[in-house]
Amino acid sequence: MHDLLTDSSGNVPVGLAPLEAVLTDVTNHYPVLEWIRRSPAARLLARLAQSPDTLTHHALDTLPPDANTSYVRGLLVTAGVLPPRQENLARLETWLAAKLAQLPPHHVTLVRPFAEWGIVKDARRRAARGRYSLSAYKGDCTDIRVTIRFLAWLDAHDLNIRDLAQAHLDDWASTHPTQRTRLIPFVRWVHARHIVRDLEIHHRPRQLPGTFQDEATHQAELRRCLTVTGLPLPVRIIGALVRLYALPLTRIVELTTDQFHREAEAAYLTLDRHPVLLPPALATLLDEQIAQLPAPQPPQGRRHLRLPGAVPGRPRNPVGLADQMKQHGLPVRAARNTALMEAITDMPPIVAADLFGISPATAHRWSQLAANSWAPYLAARQRSRP
Structure with a gap:
């Protein structure tokens, strides 16, 4: 060395x-x-x-x-040679600078202020709260890419942004159905600055979740995570967090050791802003995982991720992690949907939103789904039992 x-x-x-x-x-x-x-x-x-x-x-x-x-x-x-930084935010800023350098000047005059004030500013705010994930970075890049493609479409049709009418926007949305939602931030931004007239572009109808687990399967998989020592320790922890607290993998991989603490005989995990009581079996698994992490290096106080990835100081890739969970017979999507649905049926939507760190709109949508679809499902499940 x-x-x-x-x-x-x-x-x-x-x-x-x-x-x-x-x-x-x-x-x-x-x-x-x-x-x-x-x-x-x-x-x-x-x-x-x-x-x-x-x-x-x-x-x-x-x-x-x-x-x-x-x-x-x-x-x-x-090692402390370089100061830590929010890497996903830094990647966004670096990517944006490179992308702007490739654009014609008349596109830069729109894309730069939109990206800086409409995208990056919000990303910095989320990063300051420790909530700017890899998926958020990819989503923000997609919003900017779609905006650039839309401006190129305007050029191809000899249209200036100030001449944009509802018919033009509808035409673009009908021919780009998978990208229409990603253009909404830009349309709102240019409208708020009186660059275009009052235009509307709607979100695509949200697909309701259709993959759930029955209660027996859900509980059996949770018991596997908490009791089967043959499973890898990170797999057991992730599986339990998904099935108990409906956490997405993008949030689980970002958890840090300082979010876990013990008080007297109880152990807690802080989700968003709220400490959540942990089952003793899961608390023991987290103790074992933290004990396997290397000691902190200077500068003092550096926090280790519970689930470190291949790159030092960076978490696991959620996509690869989902594949690993599936290989061990612990699928993520159906288990998370079931856990979230059960939580919504047991508490008000606004409480669930605050506790699990989801938006109030998402919690309300799940609450409506629970009222309209979950009750008949539960009734049918009860009738099918011997």
Whole structure:
């Protein structure tokens, strides 16, 4: 490791000394040796060590945004060489800058202020609350992409944005049915600034959830998560959190150790702003998971994610995690739908929204579904029992 990080003067730069200490202070050195010999990320780190003054987030942002750059950035942040940052927000800002550089000037005059004030500003607010997830980043990028495509469509039809009429918007929406919802933020933004007249573009009708579990299956899978030691520990924790608290994977992977705490004989997990009482079996699983995490590195107080991913300091990918859960016979979507429906039937929608961190509109929609569809389902289930 010393040879890898040595610069042209034959010394390890002072700023990289913490990284050298982190990577050599391990019980089993063989994985680190294998990483040094074979990993492209290690070779990238060696090149960066030759110019330690360029070891900044900004310098890394100029490199190809691939897995190697992400891995090296994670190492540097974990070791305290670089300050931590909200990575999904930073990716959005970097992606936007690159996208704007590719646009014609008359598109930039609209896309830049819309993206900065209509998208990025809200993303910064959510990131400050620790709620800007990978899925939110992807959604915001899609909103901007669809806006760019819409402006290109206007050009192709020799239309100026100020000439946009309802008939034009309806024409575009009918030929781009899968993108119409993503254009709503831009339409609202240009209307609020009196760039266009009063126009309407509606959300596509929301599809009601159709995948649920019967109670016996739901409870059996929960018992598996809490009692079957043959399952991987992260799988057991995720499965229980989905079935008890209807948490989506995008939120579970972002949970940090400081959201879990014990008081006297009870254990709590803070969801959004509210501590939720945990079953003792799940609290024990979380204790075991936290005990397996490496000790915090400088700067002091750095929080470790409960479910760390392949990139140091970054969480697991929710998509890959969903596949893993399915492989272990613990599907996520049906279990979450069932847990959320049961919660909605037991408490007012606004309480469920506040507790689980979903929007009031979503909670209200689920409440309507519970009143209209869940009662007959429960009645039919009761009649089918022996």
